[in-house]
Amino acid sequence: MSAPILVTGVGTLGAWGSGSERLATALAAGVPFTSEVDRSAGYHLSDGARRACLVPAGQFSNWLSPGESRRMSPPSKLAVAASRMALDCAGLTGSEEERTAVVIATAFGPSTNTEVLLKQILFEGPESASPSLFMESVANAPAAQIAIALKARGSSLTLCQREAGPLLALGTGAAEIAAGRARRVLAGSVDEMTPLLHALLDRFGALARGGSEGEERARPFGRQRNGFLAGEGATVLVLESAESVAGRGGKAVASILAWGSAFDPTAPPSGWGQGYQGLARGLRRMLERAGLRPADVDLVVSGASGAREGDRLEAEVLHAAWEGASLPPVAAPKAVTGEYGGGLLASAVLAAAGSHLGPALGFDEADPELGIVLCDGSLPSPDVVLVTSLAAGGAGAWVVLGRGVG
Amino acid sequence: MSEVATIQDRIKRLIVESLNLEGMKPEAIEDDTPLFGEGLGLDSVDALELVVALEKEFGIKIKSQEIGREVFSSVSTLSEFIAGRTD
Amino acid sequence: MTPGLTPIDPKKTVAPLVAPIERERPARRVAITGVGAVCGLGWGVDALWQGLRSGRSGIGPFARFDHSRHRTHLAAEAPDTDSPDLSRLCPGWRRTSIADRFALFAALEAVEQAGLDPQGTTPPEDVGVYFGSSTGGMYESELFFADFLRDPRRARLSALVAQQVNAPGDAVARQLGATGPVATFSSACASGALALGAALEAVRSGEVEVAIAGGSDSLCQLTYAGFNALRSVDEVPCRPFRAGRAGMSFGEGAAVLVLEPLERALARGAEPLAVLAGAGSSCDAHHMTAPDPTGAGAAAAVEAALADAGLAAGTVDFVNVHGTGTPLNDAAEWQALRRVFGERAGEMPLVATKALIGHLLGCSGAIEAVATVLCLHRGELHPVRRDGEADPELPVSLVLDAPLFLPGARAAVSTSLAFGGSNAALVFSRWAGSAA
Numbered sequence: 035m036s037a038p039i040l041v042t043g044v045g046t047l048g049a050w051g052s053g054s055e056r057l058a059t060a061l062a063a064g065v066p067f068t069s070e071v072d073r074s075a076g077y078h079l080s081d082g083a084r085r086a087c088l089v090p091a092g093q094f095s096n097w098l099s100p101g102e103s104r105r106m107s108p109p110s111k112l113a114v115a116a117s118r119m120a121l122d123c124a125g126l127t128g129s130e131e132e133r134t135a136v137v138i139a140t141a142f143g144p145s146t147n148t149e150v151l152l153k154q155i156l157f158e159g160p161e162s163a164s165p166s167l168f169m170e171s172v173a174n175a176p177a178a179q180i181a182i183a184l185k186a187r188g189s190s191l192t193l194c195q196r197e198a199g200p201l202l203a204l205g206t207g208a209a210e211i212a213a214g215r216a217r218r219v220l221a222g223s224v225d226e227m228t229p230l231l232h233a234l235l236d237r238f239g240a241l242a243r244g245g246s247e248g249e250e251r252a253r254p255f256g257r258q259r260n261g262f263l264a265g266e267g268a269t270v271l272v273l274e275s276a277e278s279v280a281g282r283g284g285k286a287v288a289s290i291l292a293w294g295s296a297f298d299p300t301a302p303p304s305g306w307g308q309g310y311q312g313l314a315r316g317l318r319r320m321l322e323r324a325g326l327r328p329a330d331v332d333l334v335v336s337g338a339s340g341a342r343e344g345d346r347l348e349a350e351v352l353h354a355a356w357e358g359a360s361l362p363p364v365a366a367p368k369a370v371t372g373e374y375g376g377g378l379l380a381s382a383v384l385a386a387a388g389s390h391l392g393p394a395l396g397f398d399e400a401d402p403e404l405g406i407v408l409c410d411g412s413l414p415s416p417d418v419v420l421v422t423s424l425a426a427g428g429a430g431a432w433v434v435l436g437r438g439v440g
Numbered sequence: 441m442s443e444v445a446t447i448q449d450r451i452k453r454l455i456v457e458s459l460n461l462e463g464m465k466p467e468a469i470e471d472d473t474p475l476f477g478e479g480l481g482l483d484s485v486d487a488l489e490l491v492v493a494l495e496k497e498f499g500i501k502i503k504s505q506e507i508g509r510e511v512f513s514s515v516s517t518l519s520e521f522i523a524g525r526t527d
Numbered sequence: 528m529t530p531g532l533t534p535i536d537p538k539k540t541v542a543p544l545v546a547p548i549e550r551e552r553p554a555r556r557v558a559i560t561g562v563g564a565v566c567g568l569g570w571g572v573d574a575l576w577q578g579l580r581s582g583r584s585g586i587g588p589f590a591r592f593d594h595s596r597h598r599t600h601l602a603a604e605a606p607d608t609d610s611p612d613l614s615r616l617c618p619g620w621r622r623t624s625i626a627d628r629f630a631l632f633a634a635l636e637a638v639e640q641a642g643l644d645p646q647g648t649t650p651p652e653d654v655g656v657y658f659g660s661s662t663g664g665m666y667e668s669e670l671f672f673a674d675f676l677r678d679p680r681r682a683r684l685s686a687l688v689a690q691q692v693n694a695p696g697d698a699v700a701r702q703l704g705a706t707g708p709v710a711t712f713s714s715a716c717a718s719g720a721l722a723l724g725a726a727l728e729a730v731r732s733g734e735v736e737v738a739i740a741g742g743s744d745s746l747c748q749l750t751y752a753g754f755n756a757l758r759s760v761d762e763v764p765c766r767p768f769r770a771g772r773a774g775m776s777f778g779e780g781a782a783v784l785v786l787e788p789l790e791r792a793l794a795r796g797a798e799p800l801a802v803l804a805g806a807g808s809s810c811d812a813h814h815m816t817a818p819d820p821t822g823a824g825a826a827a828a829v830e831a832a833l834a835d836a837g838l839a840a841g842t843v844d845f846v847n848v849h850g851t852g853t854p855l856n857d858a859a860e861w862q863a864l865r866r867v868f869g870e871r872a873g874e875m876p877l878v879a880t881k882a883l884i885g886h887l888l889g890c891s892g893a894i895e896a897v898a899t900v901l902c903l904h905r906g907e908l909h910p911v912r913r914d915g916e917a918d919p920e921l922p923v924s925l926v927l928d929a930p931l932f933l934p935g936a937r938a939a940v941s942t943s944l945a946f947g948g949s950n951a952a953l954v955f956s957r958w959a960g961s962a963a
Contacts, residue, residue: 077679104460105485105815136810143692143713149672151749156673160597160752162496165488168753169815169946172661173692173713178947181810187824190810190949191721194660194692194713202710206725213728215831237684294734295708296652299701303622303689312706315652427697429709485816488757504758504773 037276038436039208040286043124045116045222046380048267048371049087052096053119057377058384064394066263066370068250077233083241085250086227087265087372105166106179107144112268112375113176113224114183120220121184124272125284135188135216136177137207138270139199139223141374143173145231176224180270188216197337197344198295199223200269200379201423201431205293207273208433217278222270223376232264238304242340252340252373254366255349255406257399262339265372269380276439285440288386291418292434294320298347301428306343313347313430314354317422320432321355328356331434332363332416333409335382335391337423339368348424349404363409369394378423386435388415447519447526450497455515458493459486471516476509487512494518500525556789557730558799558958561641562897563633563741566780566884567603570611571636575884575894576901579909580930584883586764586776591666591746598755599762602746603778603885605629622689623698624664629781629890630695630743631702638703641785642797643737655707655735657726658696659718659742661889664689666747692889695743695781707735713889716849717808718742720892720943720951723784724806730786741783742890750888751777757816765852765886767879767911768861768925770918775851778885782894799958801900804938805836811948817855818944822862825849828950829867829940836938836954840867843875843954844936845908845926847899849944850879851886860944861921873922876931878902882911892943896953899941903957906934 046053049067050060060067068085071078078084089112094103097115106114117136121127147167154162169175174192181190189210193202200223207221235241242250242261253259279286296316300307321328334352338345352361365385371377385391393408400407419435452466455475459482473479476487490512491502500522511521564571567585568578578585589604613628614621623631643649668690675682689698693711700709708729712721719742726740754760754775761774784803792799809831811824818825833840849860864872880898887894902908908931938956945951 077675100462104462140713141691148749151753152669152672153676155748155752156669156676160594160748160755161501162492163752163756164492165753165756165758166485168749168756169485171749171753172715172946174715174945174947174949175815177714178810178815178949181812181948182814185812187810187812187827189721189808190714190947191712191808192714194663194711195709196691196693206710209728233679234684234687295710297656297697297700297706297709299651299704299706301697301701303694303697309706312652316706316708319652427691427693428701429693429697483814483817485757491758492756507758 038289038291039211039273040276040279040439041271041288041290041383042274042279042284042286043120043272044287044380044383045119045123046269047089047093047112047116048375048377049089049265051090052093054380054384057380058389060370061367061381061384062390062392064370064392066372066394068263071232072229075229077230079237082236083243083250086232087263088227089267105170107147107170107175108226109140109144109224110170110176110179113138113270114179116222116268116270117180117184117220120270120272126272130185131218132187133217134184134186135210135219136180136186137191137203137219137221138177139193139203140173140176141196141199141225142231144171144175145226145228147171149228149230180220186220195429196425196427198423198425198429198431200376201421201433202295204379204433205431208290208293211273211275219273220270221273222268223379224268225266225374227264227266227374235264240341251395252369253397254338254340254369255345255401255404255408256397257401259340259342259345262341262368262373265375265377267375267377269376271379271383286438288383288438289436290433291436292320292324292326295429295431298428304426306347306424306426307428310347310350310354313351316430317351317355317432324434326434330418331420333385333419334362334364335385335419335421336364336366337368337378338366339373344424346404348422349406353405363413364406365391365409367391369397382419382421382435386419387438447522448515451515451518454493454497455490458489469515472514474514475512494522498522498526555731557727557786557803558789558792559784559801559803559900560787560792560797560799561637561785562800562900563636564780564782564894564897565605565629565632566887566894567605567778568884569606570609570632579883579898580907582910582912584764584912586885592748597751599760601764601776603776604746605780624667624690624694625745626660626663626695626743627689627698629745630699633741633781633783634699634739637783637785643785649737651704651706653707653736654703654705655729655738656696656700656705656709657722657738657740659712659722659889659893660692660695661713661715661718661744662747662750663692663694665749666745669748699739703739714949715946716888716891717943717945717949717951718889718892720953721808723893723896723953724808724951726786727803727806730788736787736791738786739783740786741781742893743781744779744887744889746777746779759853761852765882766914767850767852767882768857768918768921768923769914770916772852772854772857774853776885778887780887780894781890782897784896800904801958802956803953804838804956805832805954807831807835808951813948815947818859820859822859822866824948825860825863825942825944825950826866829863829942829952832952832954838938838954842938843940844933845876845878845939847878847880847895847939847941849942850881852881856944857921861923874924876908877923877925878908879911879925892951895941899939899955903936903939903955906936907932
């Protein structure tokens with residue numbers, strides 16, 4: 035990996051609303067915007083989780099026309115809006131580039147469309163299945179709609195690797211530029227959080243329940259952590275080569291120094307395993323390939339979400355990779371953004387650009403068994419940011435971000 | 441004649457509802473407005489979506505070979521086709 | 528609603544839409560040293576090859592789910608009769624979906640053929656898994672939802688544990704103890720080919736020493752009803768490129784290929800089946816379901832794959848077509864072949880594997896890669912049945928009725944052209960010993 039790949043634009047939508055400024059404010063305050071999930075369908079347990087980080091209504095009007103969004107699934111709308119926002123941020127609105135690749139991660143794909151279709155098929159009969167709902171039920175619908183909306187004719191890739199997907203997509207996108215296969219890449223992540231998905235995640239015991247103060251809070255690395263906050267949204271980043279940014283006199287908000295991934299075969303299909311040593315080897319190998327050592331890392335933006343086992347494994351991997359040396363400050367933005375929807379990507383870029391990521395509300399006391407101290411935001415802006423994410427099922431992915439240029 | 445008019449009104453309502461044409465009123469669709477291309481600007485997926493809605497609404501089965509440009513060219517042609525099938 | 532075909536002058540050189548960017552030649556060539564497969568023709572590569580070379584169709588009546596109320600009634604279902612005893616091979620297999628089991632079977636077969644000990648000498652961090660799937664455990668999810676949506680209290684959550692799209696690839700990595708990268712691509716019908724492209728890049732760049740690459744999908748009601756709603760399914764077994772073709776046929780199964788650096792394979796005494804020489808992909812950016820009728824996007828993927836392989840179009844001796852059998856897709860693919868191969872397009876032998884095993888969706892690119900490797904390795908292109916008349920609009924040279932022997936075939940292309948306009952192409956070259 036020679037010349038760094040540059041991040042020149044960020045488009046993000048989530049519970050905080052539209053745009054990275056609003057996200058930065060939420061992250062600095064450490065306050066998640068949660069709202070009540072519609073439980074009227076009867077999918078939920080009566081004493082289960084009730085809240086999630088849901089995208090407020092009316093976020094699309096600036097970015098999508100009613101005509102083009104008429105048949106789009108919710109994730110396609112989120113993804114296309116985030117892509118246009120990202121190009122706008124990069125100063126590239128109206129500048130079409132055919133050699134644009136699109137790399138989008140999604141954990142669950144278009145869940146609303148899938149649910150409605152299944153109801154049609156199972157209860158009204160297969161001949162009632164809606165063709166336009168089906169067309170927008172496939173996992174690659176958001177990537178395809180981005181390509182259509184922006185006339186992006188490079189590779190169109192959709193990655194499904196649960197919580198590791200967003201960083202895998204970012205690394206895969208960076209590789210497209212590094213290998214010369216694309217001049218521009220839109221890389222990101224999208225997911226929607228439907229009542230059904232929320233209810234199922236809660237029935238699996240994955241979601242945060244009320245803690246001592248009665249609030250549902252994600253408490254990454256906290257002693258009281260009992261699950262994550264379900265979230266939704268989309269984050270799309272514009273990636274370009276340093277040459278292309280210099281050529282057009284553009285600016286970069288961050289650079290991508292390294293990317294890599296690994297797998298823990300001891301993980302059960304929907305949980306986290308014990309294989310921290312293998313994952314730590316993968317993390318170190320990624321750093322070494324970029325000529326970096328763990329000691330070079332100034333800040334870890336962790337994908338820890340408040341999941342009991344996931345955070346435990348994340349802490350073990352970091353300690354093993356650092357071989358017992360003391361860790362740099364760690365931030366865990368999913369306490370604010372919620373899990374799924376790509377908030378981690380936008381938060382990591384903000385951190386690399388110098389934004390403050392403090393501990394979130396509800397983080398009362400660090401889990402002494404994990405040995406992770408969340409940063410309080412007093413550190414100077416970092417040169418090297420390690421972004422991590424370990425997925426249920428065994429996959430892990432990492433990206434190293436550096437400062438921007440211009 | 442009145443039966444055909446009723447079918448036409450039902451078809452216009454189905455077009456607006458099943459195709460999610462926000463802000464369009466069924467009565468704004470003329471009987472002879474072309475549904476595809478220049479007129480309403482619908483495409484083949486819309487035609488198939490409309491087929492599912494028509495099958496449900498009128499209790500008929502439409503074969504793939506019947507979904508052609510001629511039958512689907514306007515509300516008038518569609519209503520003639522439906523009227524022929526529901527006799 | 529077949530739009531008129533856009534005429535193209537085949538003599539005119541059409542610049543690829545996405546011009547390949549010049550780059551240094553890759554240092555490492557990548558060999559395919561093992562393949563594994565399960566599909567409607569049976570379990571194992573031998574069942575696949577025997578079925579293919581005799582032109583036997585696996586498409587027929589099926590029993591996976593009650594399809595009496597669906598619009599069509601055919602599929603190439605993996606047979607129950609000769610299914611292997613997975614409980615012996617894979618501990619914990621009861622928590623897996625049908626798609627996971629297909630994947631596990633194909634992966635174990637491919638690894639065994641490659642002569643790699645699953646617990647063997649390759650460091651686990653040097654093994655990566657690159658998989659494609661369209662719907663993962665959707666079949667099992669449907670069974671769960673049928674219960675859950677009626678009465679949430681009655682449904683067994685355990686039925687949902689491993690039903691994500693990434694589950695087949697994860698299951699393979701778990702079974703093989705791989706600790707390298709694991710990535711699942713879900714770009715509809717291009718998924719398998721895109722996974723192979725990613726695997727090729729990972730081996731070339733040295734990120735891994737062994738890549739387990741493939742795809743898996745099982746029949747499910749969602750996809751079956753969905754493509755029927757789009758009226759893209761033929762009532763009779765699909766007839767790619769033939770007149771009167773009226774859509775695809777569904778298939779299911781898995782396919783896995785073992786990729787490793789050619790030098791490494793030779794050094795350990797493995798016999799390469801073929802070389803995976805290049806991969807390319809593109810997007811039509813045209814429509815969610817309809818292909819770009821000019822074939823420009825599909826041609827760009829093939830051009831990019833040839834450029835990646837460093838091979839001229841003139842060295843390609845046959846094409847394993849995407850050939851779904853839908854009127855629009857085959858017409859667009861023909862236009863793409865004309866763009867890439869010019870005057871040779873009409874004489875290019877085309878292998879239409881989907882006519883025998885159906886469309887395996889997220890796995891189609893992977894199993895057609897296996898079919899292409901077998902044809903290249905054995906110098907024998909498998910035929911399909913002569914169903915109906917030739918289409919005068921598509922003057923192609925399909926391999927029909929009997930195998931076409933091409934022992935000297937140098938290189939072959941396999942295409943995957945998906946929903947959402949996502950196109951992928953792979954280029955394979957024959958391994959003819961160290962002289963090649």
